[in-house]
Amino acid sequence: MEVRILGPVEPSVPPKPAQILAVLAVECGKIVPVERLIDLIWGEEPPPQARKSLQVHISSLRRAGLPVEHRAAGYVLNSEPEEVDLHVFRRLVAQAGDETDLKVKAEALGQALRLWRGTPVVFAQTLDVQRLAAAEMWVDAELALGRHAELVERLGAFVSEYPLAERLRGQLMTALARAGRRADAMRVFRETRKVLVDELGVEPGEQLQQLYRDVLEGARDSRRNYLPRDAGDFTGRDGELGRLLDSDGGVWWIEGPAGVGKSALAVHAAHRLADRYPDGQLFVDLHSPSGALDALLRAMDVPSERIPESAEERAALWRATVGGRRVVIVLDGVTSVSQVRPLLPGSPGCLTLITSRSRLSSLEGVRRIPLDVLSGDEAVTLLKRILGDDRVADEPDQAREVARLCGYLPLAVRITGARLAGRAHWPVSKLVRRLSDERSRLDELVADDLAVRAGLELTYRALDENVRSAYRIFGFLGLPEVPSFLWAHLLDEDVLDQLVDARLLDVIGSARYRMHELVRLHARELAEAEDPQQEREDLVRRAVVAALSTVDGLTEQLFLAVPRMQDSLGIVASAARPTDKDAWFAREESLLVKLVERAAELDLAEMACQLAEVLVFAWFGLRNRYEAWERTHRAALEAVWRTGDLRLEAVLRCSLGQMHYKRDNLADARSWFDTAKTLFVNLGDKRGEAVAMNGIGMVCRDVGDYPCALEALGRARELLESHDPEGVGHALYGIGSIKRELGDDEAAFDTLAHAESVYREARSRRGEALAARGIGLVHRARGELDLAEEHIERAHEMVAGTGDELLGCYTAQAWAKVLLRKGLLDPAEELIHTALNGCRDVGDRFGEALVRRTLGEWRLAAGDHPGARVALTEVLTSFHDLGLPLWRARTLRDLGAVHACTGDVAGADRCWDEAAGIFARLGTREVGEVRHWHAQWGLAIS
Structure with missing residues (x-):
């Protein structure tokens, strides 16, 4: 069924269902979350029964025969994009943008504009900006075809709809003047000036004023200044601007991603340099490359009849015309070196400023200025200059957050500033809330004829399809950076380099790629719109497998509350180990956490669980990275709840019990272990039950509930005896330590010696060290200090070979107490401070308290x-x-x-x-x- 939303909604339904249908049609084929639907339809104060009302309205749409389906996260209009007029409009506009034949371009744009029948009931401002941009493109094509007189009436109608669109009014003036109606063109300018002054308190821009002078005088101004208006709030770029102002001419290539302010810098510099280039300040928009030489020659007063037809002859005439003159030329929106070569003047007295989203290559004698986003302070300063100091000063934290959510991209900051400036009643915090939703952030970054999405679309549509696909893949992964251990499994390096050349990716370090946040959101939008769901999920699966194949090679059995559940998750390491494990994880931690969360978002529950668990035993547990540990496991757990896998839930609950145990949150740890145990028992999973019982036993030991601890650890040992020696070692160590606390020294010696033997057979050096320390603690409690020192020193040496710094802190503390009791205060003090610093470094609260108590004992002895x-x-x-x-x-x-x-x-x-x-x-x-x-x-x- 055809759905039309560019005007009154068709098929015709009541107002609220019409709004809902329009929102679903905009997101055609994509799930729109219930909360977003409620927010868009009812605003910030929805009625109490909004969810119920939404269900009723959805039902009315279904009764009307519309294919609206309910999904777990929301609702979706299950139609093809070609059945929705908005998506047909966007397709026609995109085709026109790629078209070089002016007649075909004009026809496609005209067809797109005819789809509009009135004001849309939703996203009116955003969609209206797209319509205005299409209208301006269509007028450009019609003017280039010489259809001046025929355009006037349609242009007049557009101007009535968009009275503040200066470019549209300039196009109307051009059409009138070329049709011989100079008086009418001047009247349009006077009307424009009145509207702008009355409504906005500003004068028309320099381009419109120059056009008025051209019409009024019937000739070009002698200074030939065709630069766009300079930005009065130009901010930052001090170093880059200084290089341009200090230059003695030549050619400069200003490159950077869409919206980074390349044109603003070039135009600002050209205005500042106007006095040094008195023979002309020219501007050519090469986003529409046809006729660039023609436009430049006309700007230099070359009569039409003298301009030759061939590009080669025009280029020769251009060089001859500017020879010996001092002219500054801005060539804006260059996409290739071949575009530029014919336009470069031969005169050494000229300055050419080229702006491009592409990286410079193979153009001789050109100096390069790469632009990146603004600094945080510069972005806030730009916001202040747009809004005024008082408004930003009232909400400084919110202003900084707006700048951050804009990715410090000048265009995005300018758009948010313009939106706030036009809404004096909005607090800055309101825009922060609206920008915080990734799904709608690009929709918010629209103001009048400015839009972040539009600039990115232009760059994207110029790419080859295989490069577009890589762009979508990168965006859908949702990762801030993609290092080689991931992209090598997913993408071709040559294709990635093309994205770098298009300034859609940045290279960070060696073979590591980063995508700007707003670019990533755009790429993700396109992936969700253009790539099948199965392909998208397979992509994230491959990324998780790539991470697992690397990370699993770095895992170590830890002595937390419970052992790893590796056998049941079926993880196999295949990639080479990084040479510097600590440095590698410090660099990749945030990326790996985000990858777990991304898999969980897509309900790839087992994949998320696998990676989250492996990370505990490779990094989180070793370095007490509690925040990352909790983030990954809670994300995976939510996915598991949605998919209903009780066994994975039990595994994750055990791991969260480990985390709370390590953080000394013993009540929380007990709760997680208890629930995990119940799940494992109900599933008949003996191994899982044993793991949970091991955890319960260690918690009970620490809180002094020794009967419970012995029962739990005994049950764990019994269940693990036949197939998990390390798990048995854990249980024996716990039992032995309890026997020591209860004063049953012979039982403690026997049990800990047994644990040491089991660990040795399992080739667990950490386990041996732990058991040896435990035996030493029994000797120390009995006053057998030489034997105690022998065992504890051996344990300390073994730990040094494993790289487990935290366990090394515990062996150091135990050794220090032996030395303290022997009266050897100096070496004891050195060990105490080493242990104290180590525990503080990894945030081990119990360890720090234990060592501080030993320090108190040392001070007492001293x-x-x-x-x-x-x-x-x-x-x-x-x-x-x-x-x-x-x-x-x-x-x-x-x-x-x-x-x-x-x-x-x-x-x-x-x-x-x-x-x-x-x-x-x-x-x-x-x-x-x-x-x-x-x-x-x-x-x-x-």
């Missing part, structure tokens, strides 16, 4: 009682906040010793009484030590 009291009091608060009663009790015991040493008997008793109560409740080995404390510190309190 006789620094005030320092010891301060340190231990602070640590007491940390252990309370972490919910660790055993460690709080041990710190109270030490703090009591400090009070004893300073003669504060009441303070000592108060600390020791509380500590004794906790030890008794937990049943730990310290229960037997309580009666010795007064005797141990007797001299101090007698």
Whole structure:
């Protein structure tokens, strides 16, 4: 069924359904989220029953025979684009943009414009800008064909609809003048000036004023200044402008992506240099290349009858005409060197400024000025110059956010400034909210005849199809950068280089590509409109596989709460390992997180889960990258919920339990592990149940619930015994550490020795080190300091070979306590500070508190009682906040010793009484030590 929205909606339906149909037609074939539909139809204050009303209106559309379908995320109009007049309009305009035959171009544009029957009911401003641009293109083509008189009536109608469009009024003046109606052309100028002054408080632009002088005088002005009006709010580019102003002529190639301000820089510089080039300041728009030499020769007063037909003869005449003169020429919108060669003057006294989205190549003697986006401060300054200082000063943070959301692209900043300037009642924060939605951001970046999308479309349509495809692929990936380990699996390097030459991509470092945020949004739009959904999803799958093949080669078994679920996810490493793992992950972390989120957005739940899990064991768990860990797993979990895979949900819940355990959020960790265990039990997954039980056991151990811990770890060991030696090692280590805390030293030695043996058989150096440290802690608790040092020093050396800096902090702390008890304060202090800095670097709260307690003990041993009291009091608060009663009790015991040493008997008793109560409740080995404390510190309190 044909749908028409360029005017009253057809087929005819009631007003609200008509608006909904129009929105769906604009996004034809794409899902429009429910929230966006509500926002577009009812605005910022929708009725309470908006969702219900939307469903009712959708039903009425279906009853009218319209193919509106419900999808998980929203609604879609399941029609072909050719069945919607807007998409036919856009196709015809795009075809016209690629057409070189003026008659064919004019016919296509005329056909496109005839599709309009009135004002659209939605996106009226955005669509009207597209119609105005098409109208101006059509008039250009008709004028070039010499149809001056025939244009006047239609142009007059357009001017009535767009009274503030200066270019359209200039085209009407041109048509009237060429049709011999000079008086009418001058009347149009006077009317234009009145409208602009009355409505906007500004005079007509320089081009329109120059056109008026031409008509009035019937001849060219002697100074031949045909430059567009200079931007009064020109901002930034100090270095580039300085180079141009200091130049002595020649040819300059100003290159950069669409909207970066190339033309603004060239025109601004040309105006500043006008006095140095008194024989003419010329401007040629090479976006429409036909007749460029003709236009230049006419601008230099060459009569029409003297202008030859052939391009070669025109180029020779052009060089002869400007020979010996001082002229500045702006050649705007150059797409190739071949366009430029015939237009370059031979006179050394001329200055030629070329603007292009293409990179300079094979043009001799040309100096290059590459432009990038503005700095953050420059973008805000530009916004201030458009809006005024007061308005930006009232909302400085929002102004900076607007600049950021615009990607610091001058055109985008100028558009947002113009929109806000025209809406004095809008706070800047309102535009921030509107720009924050990626899906509609390009729709917001439209003001009058300015639009970011239009400039990008022009560049895109000039590309070969294989390059367009690469552009869409890059955009749909949704990644800020694409390094070689990804693009090598997806794209051809030569094609990427063509995108670089078109200034749609930037090269960052070696074989790494980056796309500007607004460019990426445009490319994603096109991918979603032009590429089949299956192809898009396959693209993201290939990207995830490429990441997995690299990252999985970097994984290591960690000693978190639970072991990795690798076997059940079926991940296989195939790519070479980066030589510097830390540097590689530091560079690629944000990209890998975004890739997980992108896969999750597309409901590629298993792929998102695989990559998220691998990253834990390759990077997040090693370096305590908690924010990235949580982001990836929550994104994957949401995708899993949508797809209903309970087993993957259990895996992710276990991993989030690990994360909270590592972050010392023990209550949260227990909750995640409990839910995971229930899911695994219901699924009959013994391995998964064991993993969850291991986690529960470690949480229970830390909070002092030793019976629960032993039961959980015993169950985990039982389930893992036959097929997972590392998992068994984890369970044994946990059980052995609990036996130590309970004072069952023989059982602790046996269990930890067994764990060490299991780890060794599994070739886990980390596990061996962990178990050896545990054995050393038992000897230390028994006062067997030489044996303790032997085991702990060996553990420390083993850890050094694994690169696990955090575990190295724990072995260093354990060794420092042995040295402290031996009276070796200096080497102990060095180890303490090494461990403290390491724990702080990775944000390990428990580790930091543990080492700070050891520092308090060192100060007590060194006789620094005030320092010891301060340190231990602070640590007491940390252990309370972490919910660790055993460690709080041990710190109270030490703090009591400090009070004893300073003669504060009441303070000592108060600390020791509380500590004794906790030890008794937990049943730990310290229960037997309580009666010795007064005797141990007797001299101090007698």
